[in-house]
Amino acid sequence: MSQLFKKSANLWPIYLIITLIVLSSGLVGFFWYYGSPEYTDVGYRPKQPVEYSHKLHAGDLGIDCRYCHTAVEVSARASVPPTETCMNCHSLIGTDNPKLDPVRESWASGESIEWVRVHDLPDYAFFNHSAHVNVGVGCESCHGNVATMDKIEQKKPLSMSWCLSCHRAPEDGLRPLDQVTKMNWKMPENHTEFAQQVIKDKNITPPTDCSGCHR
Ligand code: HEC
Ligand code: HEC
Ligand code: HEC
Ligand code: HEC
Ligand code: HEC
Structure with a gap:
């Protein structure tokens, strides 16, 4: 032993x-x-408490993104709409549609619908919607063509290298301000001239130093 x-x-x-x-x-x-791409969750498409469809509302009905995501131009967060926004229409439309039961229940009880987050950066990375939307970076550049999605899905990796590749050369990510919420936007032929002019006029300098995004 x-x-x-x-x-x-x-x-x-x-x-x-x-x-x-x-x-x-x-x-x-x-x-x-x-x-790794797995963690960045491209293709992540969680089940939501209501079968709400962007394809129907933003696509077929053509409701502008900002009708529901009201904070997107003024704050860091885009915000998901309160039940009241849905009831603007659904107090009259679809009143006997069972798919809207959870919406009516939320309205009656005053408890918000618990939407599952799809896009979620780690806390140590700083992001700001208004800083992008107000210089003409379209929703589509980062979220894909939302107007074709029945269920919203993460389309881009949202990884550091993805952010940086646009920050180093933002030309293709810029469009006229009245086109930021437009889906399936086609870049015109003179785009490079347009983008270079915008970059000059607005003195656009996306951060590439660590402290720009890790504050
Ligand atoms: C009628 C209201 C409404 C309109 C219009 C609308 N959305 Fe939404 N959006 C919602 C709701 C409700 C959710 C949360 C449920 C979900 O994720 O499907 C959401 C979720 C999202 C998300 C995912 C949020 C997350 O958790 O990461 C993105 C991205 C988004 N919307 C982009 C858009 C874009 C881009 C447009 C315009 C093309 C748009 N939305 C138009 C109501 C709306
Ligand atoms: C501007 C008006 C408007 C707003 C705002 C709106 N909807 Fe709708 N919604 C409609 C219309 C129109 C239909 C189609 C009704 C039909 O086909 O019978 C619809 C249909 C639906 C359906 C049924 C889809 C199906 O397959 O039967 C759901 C669920 C729904 N909406 C959820 C929501 C939610 C959740 C919100 C808030 C985030 C919302 N809607 C905001 C107009 C609106
Ligand atoms: C430059 C890229 C970029 C652009 C442009 C952009 N988003 Fe986002 N969006 C993101 C990222 C990254 C997140 C996750 C943010 C986080 O976790 O802090 C996000 C999250 C969201 C969310 C979830 C709620 C939130 O704020 O975290 C919604 C809703 C949304 N975006 C809608 C929109 C809409 C509508 C537009 C256009 C008006 C838009 N986004 C433009 C990158 C972008
Ligand atoms: C498609 C192009 C594009 C993508 C993708 C993109 N950005 Fe940006 N970003 C820009 C532009 C353009 C600006 C504006 C710079 C200016 O106004 O000088 C900016 C500005 C910023 C700023 C400065 C905002 C401020 O308040 O000073 C931060 C922080 C930022 N981006 C973080 C991110 C992060 C994090 C990601 C990835 C999740 C990302 N960006 C993805 C184009 C992009
Ligand atoms: C344009 C914005 C941006 C800049 C500039 C930036 N980062 Fe990041 N960084 C991010 C984002 C967004 C993530 C989260 C990525 C994810 O969730 O996959 C991240 C993640 C990280 C991580 C975690 C590990 C990883 O690779 O995902 C480290 C470490 C890091 N950054 C260090 C740095 C250093 C060092 C610098 C300066 C050389 C820097 N970052 C500059 C946006 C940025």
Whole structure:
């Protein structure tokens, strides 16, 4: 017995080394995981408490994004509409449609609908909608063609390298201000001239230094 004990005691340095290797590969794994497309959730499309369709409302009915996402031009967050916004129409439309039951229940009880977040950056990264929308970066550049989605889905990786690739060359991400909420927007032929003029006039300099996005 004492022989055995001594032998295993001799193994402690090796255990220590193995532990260190496991720990450091865990650290590499951490950064790999957080930087990998899986974590960035392209294609993420959670089930929502109401079968609300952007394709129907923003596409077929042509309701502007800002009718519901009212804060998008004035604040960092775009905001999801309160039940009241839905009831502007649905107190009259679809009153016997069972798909609207949860909306009516929320209206009657005063408890907001618990929409599941789709796009979500980690807290250590700073993002601001108004700073983008007010210089002419369209919703479509970052959210895809929402007017074709029955259920909203994450279309872009929202990773650091994705943000930076536009910040380093923002030309293709800029459009006239009256087109920011337009879906399926086609870049005109003289786009480069237009974009260079906007960049000059508005002195557009998207941050590429760490403190610009990690404040
Ligand atoms: C009639 C109201 C309404 C209109 C119009 C509307 N939305 Fe929405 N939007 C919602 C609601 C409600 C949600 C939350 C439920 C969901 O995610 O489907 C939402 C969610 C979203 C999300 C996902 C939010 C998250 O959790 O990450 C994006 C992106 C979005 N909308 C973009 C747009 C764009 C772009 C337009 C215009 C083309 C638009 N919306 C028009 C009501 C609206
Ligand atoms: C500007 C008017 C308007 C607003 C605002 C509006 N809707 Fe609608 N909604 C409609 C119309 C029109 C229809 C189609 C009715 C029909 O086909 O019978 C509809 C249909 C629906 C349906 C039924 C879809 C189906 O397949 O039967 C749901 C669910 C719905 N809306 C949810 C919402 C929610 C949730 C909100 C708020 C975030 C909202 N709507 C805001 C006009 C509106
Ligand atoms: C430059 C890229 C970019 C543009 C342009 C953009 N978004 Fe977003 N959006 C994001 C990111 C990134 C998030 C996640 C933010 C977070 O987690 O802090 C987001 C989140 C959202 C959300 C969820 C609520 C929130 O604010 O976190 C909604 C709704 C939304 N966007 C709607 C819109 C609409 C409508 C437009 C156009 C008027 C738009 N976005 C333009 C990148 C963008
Ligand atoms: C399609 C192009 C595009 C994408 C994608 C994009 N940005 Fe930007 N960003 C811009 C432009 C243009 C500006 C405006 C710069 C200015 O006004 O000088 C800007 C400005 C900013 C600012 C400065 C805002 C302020 O208040 O000073 C921050 C922070 C920022 N972006 C973060 C992000 C993050 C984080 C992402 C990725 C999740 C991202 N951006 C994706 C184009 C983009
Ligand atoms: C344009 C905005 C932007 C700038 C500039 C930026 N970052 Fe990031 N960074 C992000 C975003 C957004 C994430 C979150 C990515 C995700 O969720 O996948 C991130 C994530 C990270 C992470 C976590 C690991 C990873 O790769 O996802 C580290 C570490 C980091 N940034 C360091 C830096 C350093 C160092 C700099 C300066 C050289 C910098 N960042 C500049 C937007 C930015």
